[in-house]
Amino acid sequence: MKITVLAGGVGGSRFLLGVRSAYPDADITAIVNVGDDMWHVGVRIAPDLDTIMYTLAGQNNTSRGWGRVGESERVAGELRAYGVGWPWFTLGDLDLGTHLARTHYLRSGLPLSQVVPLLTSRWDLGVTLLPSTDSEVETHVRVEGGSMHFQEWWTRHRASLPALAFDFVGVSSAVPAPGVVAALAEADVVLLAPSNPVVSIGAILAIPGLADAVRATSAPVVGVSPIIAGAVVRGMADACLTAIGVSTSADAVALHYGARSAEGVLDGWLVDTADDAAVAPVASAGITARAVPLWLSDDATRAQVARDAVELALAL
Amino acid sequence: MKITVLAGGVGGSRFLLGVRSAYPDADITAIVNVGDDMWHVGVRIAPDLDTIMYTLAGQNNTSRGWGRVGESERVAGELRAYGVGWPWFTLGDLDLGTHLARTHYLRSGLPLSQVVPLLTSRWDLGVTLLPSTDSEVETHVRVEGGSMHFQEWWTRHRASLPALAFDFVGVSSAVPAPGVVAALAEADVVLLAPSNPVVSIGAILAIPGLADAVRATSAPVVGVSPIIAGAVVRGMADACLTAIGVSTSADAVALHYGARSAEGVLDGWLVDTADDAAVAPVASAGITARAVPLWLSDDATRAQVARDAVELALAL
Numbered sequence: 098m099k100i101t102v103l104a105g106g107v108g109g110s111r112f113l114l115g116v117r118s119a120y121p122d123a124d125i126t127a128i129v130n131v132g133d134d135m136w137h138v139g140v141r142i143a144p145d146l147d148t149i150m151y152t153l154a155g156q157n158n159t160s161r162g163w164g165r166v167g168e169s170e171r172v173a174g175e176l177r178a179y180g181v182g183w184p185w186f187t188l189g190d191l192d193l194g195t196h197l198a199r200t201h202y203l204r205s206g207l208p209l210s211q212v213v214p215l216l217t218s219r220w221d222l223g224v225t226l227l228p229s230t231d232s233e234v235e236t237h238v239r240v241e242g243g244s245m246h247f248q249e250w251w252t253r254h255r256a257s258l259p260a261l262a263f264d265f266v267g268v269s270s271a272v273p274a275p276g277v278v279a280a281l282a283e284a285d286v287v288l289l290a291p292s293n294p295v296v297s298i299g300a301i302l303a304i305p306g307l308a309d310a311v312r313a314t315s316a317p318v319v320g321v322s323p324i325i326a327g328a329v330v331r332g333m334a335d336a337c338l339t340a341i342g343v344s345t346s347a348d349a350v351a352l353h354y355g356a357r358s359a360e361g362v363l364d365g366w367l368v369d370t371a372d373d374a375a376v377a378p379v380a381s382a383g384i385t386a387r388a389v390p391l392w393l394s395d396d397a398t399r400a401q402v403a404r405d406a407v408e409l410a411l412a413l
Numbered sequence: 414m415k416i417t418v419l420a421g422g423v424g425g426s427r428f429l430l431g432v433r434s435a436y437p438d439a440d441i442t443a444i445v446n447v448g449d450d451m452w453h454v455g456v457r458i459a460p461d462l463d464t465i466m467y468t469l470a471g472q473n474n475t476s477r478g479w480g481r482v483g484e485s486e487r488v489a490g491e492l493r494a495y496g497v498g499w500p501w502f503t504l505g506d507l508d509l510g511t512h513l514a515r516t517h518y519l520r521s522g523l524p525l526s527q528v529v530p531l532l533t534s535r536w537d538l539g540v541t542l543l544p545s546t547d548s549e550v551e552t553h554v555r556v557e558g559g560s561m562h563f564q565e566w567w568t569r570h571r572a573s574l575p576a577l578a579f580d581f582v583g584v585s586s587a588v589p590a591p592g593v594v595a596a597l598a599e600a601d602v603v604l605l606a607p608s609n610p611v612v613s614i615g616a617i618l619a620i621p622g623l624a625d626a627v628r629a630t631s632a633p634v635v636g637v638s639p640i641i642a643g644a645v646v647r648g649m650a651d652a653c654l655t656a657i658g659v660s661t662s663a664d665a666v667a668l669h670y671g672a673r674s675a676e677g678v679l680d681g682w683l684v685d686t687a688d689d690a691a692v693a694p695v696a697s698a699g700i701t702a703r704a705v706p707l708w709l710s711d712d713a714t715r716a717q718v719a720r721d722a723v724e725l726a727l728a729l
Binding site: 172201 | 456488497498506510531
């Protein structure tokens with residue numbers, strides 16, 4: 098079975114752990130958001146790709162929620178002493194190894210989609226990672242009086258500055274990375290991870306041709322709600338949803354994605370049992386919804402959510 | 414008093430310690446070789462500038478002879494795990510902080526000569542560092558069957574592959590960095606540090622216009638022999654001298670530099686007392702030579718060599 102997952106960082110990586118655990122023999126491909134990527138102190142940062150790589154490799158820092166386990170900050174101390182970089186954005190030493198390796202390959206002329214397998218081959222991830230695009234499309238946040246990289250808005254300001262809009266800078270000339278359209282076309286099941294609907298899944302779907310490829314696949318497309326009981330499971334996705342006029346609820350996000358039958362991307366939608374009331378309005382929009390426990394708290398619950406998503410897809 | 418010193422890395426930094434110690438009130442400028450510089454795993458390495466900066470800052474690793482004291486290699490371990498970079502060329506974590514800061518500024522569009530003061534301002538060096546040029550002029554070594562960056566020949570092969578020639582790649586279109594010609598023109602004394610005559614001082618003098626500026630200054634120009642008793646004090650400069658047909662002796666190096674009166678760059682030349690016999694042949698070429706103890710073994714001897722060089726210059 099070929100399972101293709103659209104994924105952001107933290108939510109995406111936890112969901113992928115569940116898919117890998119539930120379907121160890123499946124051919125699993127993740128199409129990963131690159132909108133959070135940026136050049137910083139001369140190296141290319143790719144937060145979502147790295148979070149997923151580290152998590153699937155068992156190398157992620159589970160207590161902190163980002164970066165590598167056993168991390169140190171020797172280089173970051175020097176950068177601070179030189180007054181270079183953002184004081185609120187610390188690059189760990191182990192993490193910098195990844196950034197330098199990526200930068201080395203990018204500077205040698207390879208596109209990101211060829212760099213990713215050179216980095217992931219170090220571990221047995223059990224999931225093929227594809228960047229959504231090889232182009233440098235960066236998510237910027239428009240706020241009162243200006244605009245900033247998503248990373249600054251998210252990490253420095255903790256999403257506290259009211260966002261007026263999100264710009265995917267450079268998106269109009271971007272195309273899906275090699276393998277992305279095929280991974281959707283050849284899939285038996287396409288899943289949307291419970292990632293940020295605006296700056297993760299939204300940034301993926303904003304790549305010209307990518308949403309069309311989701312709509313064109315013969316595979317069923319099922320999404321997993323990142324909203325449980327009217328609140329975001331993690332992160333500050335509510336601030337992002339508010340900015341684009343979508344309320345923080347499981348049904349509002351499904352309606353935002355829309356039914357494939359009506360130029361959207363979803364055939365099915367999983368909501369948490371706490372959001373049972375969302376099933377009917379979602380269904381009336383042409384999306385088959387089902388309420389199941391959605392908390393990805395351990396391996397067993399993550400695998401069960403993945404099974405529920407795939408089984409809903411195969412039942413459509 | 415304005416003292417301008419042409420300097421490579423290790424020999425240059427030890428000599429500069431002596432100049433600073435002997436003349437704490439002088440305005441000391443070092444014109445530093447950049448021929449060993451290179452792009453490596455996406456960052457710009459500048460070994461001679463960094464060796465001098467670390468040494469003058471008291472941050473150098475004196476037992477190892479290169480890099481920072483208290484260094485660690487967390488990032489390098491990751492690069493090895495990714496199979497990126499040269500396994501025989503280890504980048505320390507603290508050192509990488511410098512490389513990343515430099516790369517950050519270079520990628521933002523600043524020329525190296527503007528980047529250097531942004532890095533050195535962190536410490537009170539007592540010496541102004543100027544790169545010989547802002548251009549990326551790299552020393553490559555021609556060997557039987559090919560060519561390689563100087564760093565590979567020097568560090569990986571320990572200068573054991575017979576060098577046929579040294580190419581300063583890109584030198585023809587290079588110009589001295591801003592401030593270099595003025596530092597020579599306005600100097601009261603110009604000194605050549607006991608650095609490698611071929612790939613350090615030679616690479617500096619190869620920048621078009623730079624040797625002319627040395628010849629044009631009204632200041633006396635005195636060099637310090639890097640050869641003592643027919644042997645190199647450190648490093649493998651003999652392999653470099655052999656490649657350009659210069660024998661490893663204090664007089665041969667002086668004659669290679671040549672007298673200013675005969676299109677060379679020297680007015681005076683310090684040799685070690687062990688090389689007393691070199692004084693006459695050097696003098697007959699129009700260069701005033703003097704034999705003094707040249708071992709830069711501690712602060713007192715380093716300062717004495719600097720005083721001997723300056724006093725010879727002022728006596729000319």
